[in-house]
Amino acid sequence: MTVIALRNATKRFPGTGGRPHTAVRDLTFEVAAGEFVAVVGPTGCGKSTTLSLVSGLEPPSSGEVEVDGTPVRGIPDGVGYMFQSDAVLPWRSVLDNVAAGPRYRGLAKAEARQKATVWVERVGLAKFAGYYPHQLSGGMRKRVALAQTLVNEPRIMLMDEPFSALDVQTRQLMQDELLRLWQGTGAAVVFVTHDLEEAIALADRVVVMTSSPATVKAIFDVPLRRPRDVEEIRMTPEFTAAYREIWACLRDEVARAREEASRAG
Amino acid sequence: MQAEMTVAPEQVREITGTRTHRRTRLWSVRFGLVVVWLASWQYAATHWIDPFFYSKPSAIGGRLVDWFTTGTAFGSIWKQLAVTLEEAVLGFLIGAVAGVVLGILLGRARFAAEVAAPFIKAANAVPRIVLASLFIIWFGLGLTSKVATAVVLVFFAVFFNAFQGAREVDRNLVNNARILGASRTQVLTSIVVPSATSWIFASLHAAFGFALIGAVVGEYAGADKGMGLLIANAQGTFDAAGIYAGMIIITVVALLAEWLLTLLENRLLRWRPPAQTSGDNYA
Numbered sequence: 001m002t003v004i005a006l007r008n009a010t011k012r013f014p015g016t017g018g019r020p021h022t023a024v025r026d027l028t029f030e031v032a033a034g035e036f037v038a039v040v041g042p043t044g045c046g047k048s049t050t051l052s053l054v055s056g057l058e059p060p061s062s063g064e065v066e067v068d069g070t071p072v073r074g075i076p077d078g079v080g081y082m083f084q085s086d087a088v089l090p091w092r093s094v095l096d097n098v099a100a101g102p103r104y105r106g107l108a109k110a111e112a113r114q115k116a117t118v119w120v121e122r123v124g125l126a127k128f129a130g131y132y133p134h135q136l137s138g139g140m141r142k143r144v145a146l147a148q149t150l151v152n153e154p155r156i157m158l159m160d161e162p163f164s165a166l167d168v169q170t171r172q173l174m175q176d177e178l179l180r181l182w183q184g185t186g187a188a189v190v191f192v193t194h195d196l197e198e199a200i201a202l203a204d205r206v207v208v209m210t211s212s213p214a215t216v217k218a219i220f221d222v223p224l225r226r227p228r229d230v231e232e233i234r235m236t237p238e239f240t241a242a243y244r245e246i247w248a249c250l251r252d253e254v255a256r257a258r259e260e261a262s263r264a265g
Numbered sequence: 266m267q268a269e270m271t272v273a274p275e276q277v278r279e280i281t282g283t284r285t286h287r288r289t290r291l292w293s294v295r296f297g298l299v300v301v302w303l304a305s306w307q308y309a310a311t312h313w314i315d316p317f318f319y320s321k322p323s324a325i326g327g328r329l330v331d332w333f334t335t336g337t338a339f340g341s342i343w344k345q346l347a348v349t350l351e352e353a354v355l356g357f358l359i360g361a362v363a364g365v366v367l368g369i370l371l372g373r374a375r376f377a378a379e380v381a382a383p384f385i386k387a388a389n390a391v392p393r394i395v396l397a398s399l400f401i402i403w404f405g406l407g408l409t410s411k412v413a414t415a416v417v418l419v420f421f422a423v424f425f426n427a428f429q430g431a432r433e434v435d436r437n438l439v440n441n442a443r444i445l446g447a448s449r450t451q452v453l454t455s456i457v458v459p460s461a462t463s464w465i466f467a468s469l470h471a472a473f474g475f476a477l478i479g480a481v482v483g484e485y486a487g488a489d490k491g492m493g494l495l496i497a498n499a500q501g502t503f504d505a506a507g508i509y510a511g512m513i514i515i516t517v518v519a520l521l522a523e524w525l526l527t528l529l530e531n532r533l534l535r536w537r538p539p540a541q542t543s544g545d546n547y548a
Contacts, residue, residue, distance in 0.1 A: 057440055075443060087441035091459045091536040100455070104446035134538040152445060 002069075003156055003188045004031040004054055009063035011049050022213035023049040026063070029207055029216055033155070036182070036189045038199035040250060041209030042257030047192040048084070049214075051158040054190065055081050067156065080154030080187075082162040088133045088144050095120055095129040097144050101152040119147040122181060139170040143177070150181060157182070159191045163198070175202060175230045183227060196250060200242050201230040208249050211257035218249050320505035328510040337495055346514065349480050349492040352408060356415020357476035363416070364423030364472075365465055369457060372431025389425075393417045397479070397486045406487050415479030419472045426468035430461030463537070466530045473522045477515055 006027045015021030023046040031037050041047050052058040053065045056075040067076040088097050099116035103109065120129050123143040133141055142162060149157065163171045175198065182189060193199050199206050200222055208217045222242055224233060233239050303322045310321030332342040339345065371378045397414040404410035434457050442456050484493025492511055499507025 055444060057443070079444060081441070081444040083437050083441060085437055087435075087437045089438065089456070089459070091462075091534075100442070100447075101445040104442070104448070104451050104455075132536045134536070148441075148445065 001033045002030045003033045003067065004190065005064070005066040005069075006030075006050070006053065007064040007066075009053055009060045009065050011046075011053060011058060012061045024053075024215065025213045026215050027053075029219060031156075031188050031190060033188055034186045035205065036191065036203045037205050037207060038191045038193060038203035039207045039209060040193055040196055040199045040246075041214055042211045042250075042254045043194050044261075045209055045212045045253070045257060046214035047194075047209060048160050051081065051160050051190060051192060054156070055079055055158055057081075076156075078153075078155040079158065080149035080152055080156065081158045082145050082149050082160065084160045084162065084164065086133070086141050086145070088141055088148065090133050093130050093132055094125055094136070094144050097133070098147045098151050101148060105152070116147070116151055119151045122150075123147045123177065137170075139166055139174060142166065142174055146174075146178065146181065150185070153185070155187050157187050157189045159189065161193050162191075164193070164195070171198075172230055178202070179226075179228060179230070196243065196247060197234065200224070200239060200246065201228065201233055206246055208246060209253070211253045211260065217253065220246050220249075316505075317503070318505060320509055324506040325509045325513070328504075328506045329513065332510060338498065339490055339494060342514075345490055345492055345495055346518070348408075348490045349477070349484065349515075350518065352411040352480035352483065352491070353415055353473070353476040355408075356412045356479055357419050357473050359412065360416040360419025360476065361423050361469060361472060364420045364468075365427045365461075368424040368427025368465075369431040369453070369461060372428040372461075373453065373457060378428075385424075389421050393421070394478075394482055397483045400483065401487045406489055411480045411483030411488070411491070411493075414483040415476040418475040418479040422472045422475055423465065423468045426464045427461055430464030431457050433464070434460045463534060466526070466534065469526055469530075470523060473526065474519050477519055477522075481515060 006029055009027040010025045011023045012020040013023055027050060029037075039047050039050060049058070053060050054067065054072065056067075056072045056079070059072075065072045067079070070076075089100065092100070095113060095116050098120050099109075099112040102112035102115050107115070117129070120126060123146055125140060125143055125147070128136060128140065133144065136144070145162070163174050166174060179202065189203075191199070191202060196206075203222055206220045206222060208220070209215065210217045220242070224236070224238055224242070307322045310316040310319055316324060336342060337345060371381060394414075396417055397410070400410040400413040404413060438456050438460070439452055442452050447455065480491070481493040481496065484491035485497045486493075488494045492515055496508055496511040499505075499511065
C-alpha cells in the first residue's frame, strides 16, 4: 500500500535578484507502508525540500504530493519529522521535551509524561530524564529528538540528515538504534542523506537525486536482509556490490555539483 | 608517595584561597575608590568649592539621617517613598505587560507589523518625558498621571525587545512543534514566549529604572507627595544636599529592584547554560 506519492512535484522559491530558484523539479516516486527509503544526492541539491513537501510545511509550486491517497494540505496526520539541526526545546527537560507531542495532542500532563517515560527509556536516556538539552552531548540530543518523534507513533517518518553532525562512532550507534526502534513500528521512513554508505546500510530502496535543481535520477533496491547490524553489513560483498552500482550513478551528479559550486564561488 | 599525598589538598586550598583572595581584593578596591571619592569631595567642599552649590557628603548624610529620623517637610520619608514606589511599580507592571503582549503579537503578525511600523517609529521618536505635563492636565495631580508617565516610558523599552524576541524565534523549533501537533496558540505559548523571554528580561532590567524616572518626573511636574516632590522642593529652596539625598534613595531602590529582577530571571531561565547567565554582573 502506497502511503507517500509524489507526482511531478516541483518547488520554486523566490530567489535572490527576483529570479525564482527551483529547488526540486518533476519529483516522482512512491513510498509503501513500512518501507525504509533513503534519498541521496549531492550536498545542497534540494533533498530537504522533498521532505518539506511531504510534511506539508511547504506546498508544491506545481505537481501533486499525496499522503494516504489524499493531496497534502497542511501537515498530514501521522507524520513525524526529524530535522537536521537540533529542534529540541532548550527550556524543557528531556522528559518534557519528549512529552511535548502528546501534550500538544491534548493528553493530560501526567499521561503525557507517562507515555514519554517509556520512550525516554527506550532511547536509553532514563538516567537523564531531568536534564536540560544543554547538559547533554550531541548524540544524546539526537536521542531526545528521536524519542520526541516516535512518541507520537508516526506512520510516516521524515528524517533530514539527522546524524550528519555526529562523529562516526556515535553516528553508527544511532543508526543501529534507529533500525532497532523502527522495526516493529511499521512506519514508512524517508531518510535524506548525502552519505551513500548510510543510505545503503539503512534502507530498502535508495533514491538517487541529480544535482540542483534536483529530480529523481534512478531508484535502486537494496538486496540486504533484516535485521541488520550496520557495522557488520558494511563488510559483506552484497553491500559492496550495491555501493559500487549506486555510486556509479551518483558520482556524475556529485562531480557536477562540485563544478557548479566552484564556478559560483 | 608522601609528597604526592600532601601536595594535592594544598593545591585545592591554594585555588580556593586565590579565589576568596581575589574577591576580597576586588571589594576592597571598590570600597577604597568610594572612600577616596567621598573624602576628596568632602575636603574640596570644605576648603575650595562652595558647598552651597555643590553640597558635601557630610551634609548629604546629615540630610538623609534627618529625613529618616524626624521626617521631611511633607511628612514621613517612608510615605514619600511608598507613593513613588507605588506609582513606579504600577507603571512598570502595566507598561511591561502591555509591551510584552503587543510586542509578541505584532512580532508574529508580519502584515500588521508592517502596517504599524511607521507609527511605532514616530511614537518612539516623541520626547515621551514631555507627556508627563500633558498627563497632569488630563489626569490631575494624583497617582494616575504618574503611572501614565511611567507606563509610556516602560512600554516602548519592553515592546521593542519583545517584538525582536518574537521575530528571532528559531524556525526549526516552530516547524518541529507544528509537526508534533501544536496549534497556532500552542506554538505561541510553548515556543515563541519562552524564546522571547531572554530578550524581554534584557529590557526589564532597564525598564524598572524607566518606571522610577517616569514616576519621579511625573511628581516633579506636579504632585503633592513623593520623591519627585522632595527633589523639586529641594531645587526650589536651593538645597543641593536635598537633591543628592533624593537621588541616593532612588538609586538604592533601583538597585534593589534590579537585584530582585535578576533573581527572578535566574529562576525562570534556569535552562540556559551557566556561561550565559548574568551572575556577577548584576549581583
